[in-house]
Amino acid sequence: MLLVLGYFLGLYFLGSAIGGLVIALLVWGIMSLIAYFQGDSLLLAVSRARKIGRDDNPRLYNIVEEMKIASGLEKMPDIYIIDDPALNAFATGRDPNKASVAVTSGLLAKLNRDELQGVIGHEMAHVKNRDVLLMAMCAVMLGTIVILAWYATRVLFFSGMAGGRRSSRSGEGGGQIIILAVGIVLIILAPILAQIIYFTISRKREYLADASSALYTRYPEGLASALEKIAASPVQLKSANQATAPMYTVNPFRQQGRAASNLTSTHPPIQERIRILRAMSGVSLADYDRAYREARGAKAGIAPASALALDKMAGAAALRAPSPEAETAEESPQKVERARETSDMMWRLSNYRTVNCSCGTKLRVSPEFKGDSVQCPHCGRTLSVKV
Amino acid sequence: MLAVYIVGGIVVILLIFFIATYNGLIGLRNQLRNAWAQIDVQLKRRYDLIPNLIETVKGYVKHERETLEAVTKARNLAQSLSSGDVGARSKAEGELSSALSRLLAVAERYPDLKANQNFLALQEELTSTENKISFSRQYYNDSALNLNNKIQMFPSNVVAAMTGFKLGEFFEVKAAEEREAPKVKFT
Incomplete structure (x- = not known):
């Protein structure tokens, strides 16, 4: 899509399609490089996260280590805490060996061990499935398209003010007008389409991370009840913005009581995620898949077919009992x-x-x-x- | 001439398939060994934590000599079997888990002990280590399953048979009582 947009923009503004392609690729390339090498530190800096070690919060550190073992990651991710009463968490890092997990202090205070484990499991799944890289690349692609379309609109507008210099000069009409028309349609449609694709991918990955979290912890109820607590919390995260939203466990911009089940949401509706997790009869990906299809009434499941095939042979992995702390943490x-x-x-x-x-x-x-x-x-x- | 090309092509494709499958198998076997080492790390951590725990608890629980001794004995037995085969070892570790959970259940009855910072820190470490043991066991079994599937399923089973891969052994928890995570009730 980026290429098509670049092609037509180049054809119209520079008179050469190649020029447009080169510019589009150049912008995209530079942004990708920045996102690839600086993305995680930028994100952490923007969220005002501070790094912690084992001694700062042994419990969090232990839980992250547990999930690291369960997911089979090779390297322990860095752990960050965001001082914010809102309940949220995110994972970042371009590959599983250079990952970071950040949680808000509100989350640490409100969740019990099982719930925290579910949330961390979800984030680890993002790391393990390389969602961070995938989403960063998608975000860069989206950003590039939006920027290009935005500038194109400006230029088009101003050249229109200047009396349609280009179209008057090349008076032979026909082809030029068609290109212009296609260009305009693309300028309008490309960002919208790109966004819809982006959001669809993002939501798919969220479901998949939920499924993996259940598989890692062998205890879907932990994540379900964590999501319930998060949904019930009225505090919004201060340091999040539209660009960083897809990285979080739950959409930091959700409004209370609004079903965000539309095309323009980075996250699936939280109630639906809870329902799916609670409807699981076992903890394997196949179980999640079934619960997902029942809840959505959808034919297609969420997990990749290859994973499911392996999974079926494993038989249903057993659910485990809640940890004792979960029972006693209640007042x-x-x-x-x-x-x-x-x-x-x-x-x-x-x-x-x-x-x-x-x-x-x-x-x-x-x-x-x-x-x-x-x-x-x-x-x-x-x-x-x-x- | 054409026949030579066709036969040559098939041979090359088979060769590539063989190499890819073989490397895949090696990767899975290494993953399994790594997973085994992970369990080992956590079990060793538990051996290290137990003397500390006994030291801390001893001053508070005067009348629970048997429980303490059971834990120490189970720990030493498990440690001595740590180079043995998977089956004997998982049994010994299971016994250690249940001895530990009895000790921690007993500790419940001593409020002074539960106020001890040292004990609380140990408790967190021990709970987490128990979790890590079960998670690493879980990962080990998943890895063993992946390897075994590869070894037994067509077409990779041909390569596995030719190169003599052995099936991975599952780390099973024997008795039903051991299956339950140690009931460490902290109030």
Whole structure:
């Protein structure tokens, strides 16, 4: 797509298609090189992450090491902490031997060991599947196309102001106009198409990382409940921006209560991810694949066929029991009950409705919600909302 | 002349296939050995942690002499078998795991011990080491599975048979009680 855009731009502006191709490739090449060699340190600097060692946070370090072993990575990734109350994490690094994992301090404080393990497993999967490189390259491609299209629009606009210098000079019409028309269409369409492709790839990789995390930890519930906590947290990450968004575990720009299941989202809707993880009967990629297809009603699964074939022979890898900490990390029941009552009251005061699902989940429905049924994020039942 | 080219072409393709498969097998076998070394690293780490743990716990739990001795014995047995075969070793390690979990369960009854910073740090290390052991075992078994599939499935089985590759042995957890991760309950 980059090449086609470059080709037509060159044909029109420089009179030679080759020139356009060269410029497009040059811009893309330079940006790729920067992304390849400086991408991770840039990203970490932009997110204001600080590096930690084993002694700074033995628990986090241990969990990362556990996941490193489970995923079979050869080298321990660097660990960074972002001082931010928001709950999020990301992985970066151009290849598995030069990777970094960053988590926010909010995440460290809020998640128990199993949940943290799930999140780290997800990030390790990104590293192991080389998603970071893939997404960086896709992002650079997208960026180049957007920049080229943007400049082309400017030039087109100004040359139009100057009286259509080029088209008046080459008066022979026909071919030139067709090229111009195709060029304009491309200028408009290319960035949009590139973005849609980019987002589709990004979402696919997120599902795949979820599946791999379940496989590494042998415990999908950990990641599911971590995602639930992250979804419930209202704090947005301050240091994230549109460019770095796809790197995170969950989209840092998601809005509360908005189903972000559209073409322009880098991440799959978080509730759907939780549902898929909870619907898994085992922990193998095949199990995730099945749960994914059931949840989406899609024919095509998420995991590559080769991985699935191997996986089937392995038989279902067994789920493991939650670690003891998960059971005891909860506060005493009365205290939780009291806190719940108080928060329920606060929600009622701001006109939120409460719907109880038969699976035990309590849903809060925003007063702005106009529909008359909601889907339970925990079990997937459809519930009616009575006013 | 044409026939010579065709036969030559087939030979070259077979040769390339042979080399690629052989190298793939070597890669998988090395991965398996590396995975085995990983388990070893973690098991050694556990041997190293245990004397520290015993030292720390000893002052607090006066009446649990048997539990402490069981752990020490299981550790020494496992360590002495560490150069033995996979089967005997995984059994000894399983026993060490359950002895350790009994000790940590006993430690629950001593609030003073649970307030000890040293003990808490050891606890974190031990929990994590247990996790690492099971994760590295998991990875080892996955690697063994990959290698075995390659060795037994057509067409790579031909190459494997010609070059004498042996099947990888799975690291199995014997009894049902050992299958459960040690119940280390920290409140």
